[in-house]
Amino acid sequence: MSHEYVSDHEHDVSVEYLYPADSDVLDIYERDDRLYLEVATVCPECSETLALTAPVESVTEVDVDLPLDEEYYD
Numbered sequence: 001m002s003h004e005y006v007s008d009h010e011h012d013v014s015v016e017y018l019y020p021a022d023s024d025v026l027d028i029y030e031r032d033d034r035l036y037l038e039v040a041t042v043c044p045e046c047s048e049t050l051a052l053t054a055p056v057e058s059v060t061e062v063d064v065d066l067p068l069d070e071e072y073y074d
């Protein structure tokens, strides 16, 4: 069973067809004492740009430098 989310777009977005290299962070903001990320990505079916909103569930240290270069996605 897939996790339900609110969407005003006609196509479902499936992780199989979503790529980090096609995505970028639009915004990071706080609402009701919780951090949220807004990520822009491309709909695999119609190429429309979509904004995905996600609550931050963890913060961990990671050994990469920003901005990420192309090699990171290989």
Ligand SMILES: [Zn+2]
Pocket: 009, 010, 011, 043, 044, 045, 046, 047, 048
């Ligand atoms: Zn679409």
